[in-house]
Amino acid sequence: EVQLVESGGGLVQPGGSLRLSCAASGFTFSSYWMSWVRQVPGKGLEWVANIKEDGSEIYYVDSVKGRFTISRDNAKNALYLQMNSLRADDTAVYYCARSFDYSSISHWGQGILVTVSS
Amino acid sequence: QSVLTQPPSASGTPGQRVTISCSGSSSNIGSNYVYWYQQLPGTAPKLLIYRNNQRPSGVPDRFSGSKSGTSASLAISGLRSEDEADYYCAAWDDRLRGVVFGGGTKLTVL
Numbered sequence: 001e002v003q004l005v006e007s008g009g010g011l012v013q014p015g016g017s018l019r020l021s022c023a024a025s026g027f028t029f030s031s032y033w034m035s036w037v038r039q040v041p042g043k044g045l046e047w048v049a050n051i052k053e054d055g056s057e058i059y060y061v062d063s064v065k066g067r068f069t070i071s072r073d074n075a076k077n078a079l080y081l082q083m084n085s086l087r088a089d090d091t092a093v094y095y096c097a098r099s100f101d102y103s104s105i106s107h108w109g110q111g112i113l114v115t116v117s118s
Numbered sequence: 119q120s121v122l123t124q125p126p127s128a129s130g131t132p133g134q135r136v137t138i139s140c141s142g143s144s145s146n147i148g149s150n151y152v153y154w155y156q157q158l159p160g161t162a163p164k165l166l167i168y169r170n171n172q173r174p175s176g177v178p179d180r181f182s183g184s185k186s187g188t189s190a191s192l193a194i195s196g197l198r199s200e201d202e203a204d205y206y207c208a209a210w211d212d213r214l215r216g217v218v219f220g221g222g223t224k225l226t227v228l
Contacts, residue, residue, distance in 0.1 A: 035217070044120060045155075045163065045206055047217035061216050095162060103210030103217065104153050106174075108162040 002026045004096045004109030011115045016086050022079040022096030022109060030054075030074040033099035036081045038092035039111070046092075049081070050099060057102065064090075086116045121146060122207055124220035131228045135195040138223045140207035142188050146218055150210040152190040154183055157204045157222075166205070167192060194225075202227045 008020040020036070035050040049060045049070040058070055069082040079096055096109040123141040130136040140152065154167035165174050167183035170190065182193045190209075194201055207220040 037217075044222045045208075045219045047208075047219065050217070059215050062214075100168065103150055104168065105155075105208070105217065106165050106168065108164065110162050 002098060002107040004098065004107060006094065006096050006109045006112035009094065009112035009114045011117065012086055013118050014087060014116055016116070017082070017084045018086065018114060020081040020083065020094055020096075020112065020114070024077045024079065024096075024098070027098070029072075029077040033102050034070075034072060034079045035097040035099050035105055036070060036079075037095045037097055037105065037108075038090075038114075039095070040092045041113075047105075048094070050102060051079070052102065059102070083114070086114075088116050090114065091116045120221040121211060121214070121218035122209065122220035124205075124207060124223045126221065127224045127226065129226040129228055130194075130197045132197055132199065134197045135193060136197060136225065137194075138192045138205050138207075138225070140190045140192070140220050142190075142209060142218075144188060145213040146188075146209040146211040147185065147190055148188040149212055152183065152185050153208045154181075154192045155206045155208065157206065159203070163206065197227055199227050201225060 003025045005023045036048040051070045067085045071080045093111040095111045097105045098107040151169045155163040156166045157163040170185040171183045180196045204222045206222045211218045
């Protein structure tokens with residue numbers, strides 16, 4: 001069974017940094033594209049970034065380019081999202097997700113809340 | 119404003135058939151697969167339909183997807199109370215180089 005467990009969320013001040021982690025199990029992590037998707041509470045879904053199996057291709061939504069960095073450690077079955085220069089509008093539940101390929105999402109973690117506020 | 123356009127709400131009575139539309143453009147739905155997700159209240163989204171019309175194992179055949187040109191639809195037949203949820207469509211966008219979602223449709227079972 002595919003399991004994705006996020007950690008590292010919490011309250012951070014505007015301009016601050018936070019690193020999200022996702023522990024993956026139940027599948028061969030190194031064989032799949034992985035993604036981060038976020039959702040402002042009560043609002044819709046927004047794709048944030050994805051990364052190829054070997055990390056050689058990465059895509060970001062325009063609103064986080066230059067501030068967020070997605071990475072992975074296939075030896076540890078872990079996905080990361082380094083978030084810098086955080087803004088109030090980054091406040092959301094962040095989901096770790098496994099993809100079929102670069103263009104899709106098949107499985108979701110339970111999500112973790114990031115709150116950017118002073 | 120979402121790149122893919124969905125109606126904000128839909129409703130039906132138990133046993134009815136309802137459809138939810140998703141409208142896009144040539145750079146997303148027109149040239150890539152469409153995916154549908156169901157999000158029950160307070161839970162993470164779940165894949166409902168992949169590659170336009172394929173159902174993952176465990177998804178009832180009451181759920182079906184279709185695509186034509188730059189639009190797609192999710193149909194739910196034999197509506198049940200447990201189908202009350204938010205539904206999202208998604209596709210890759212070749213111009214934006216990213217996954218784009220619809221704004222979501224809240225389905226109410228009357």
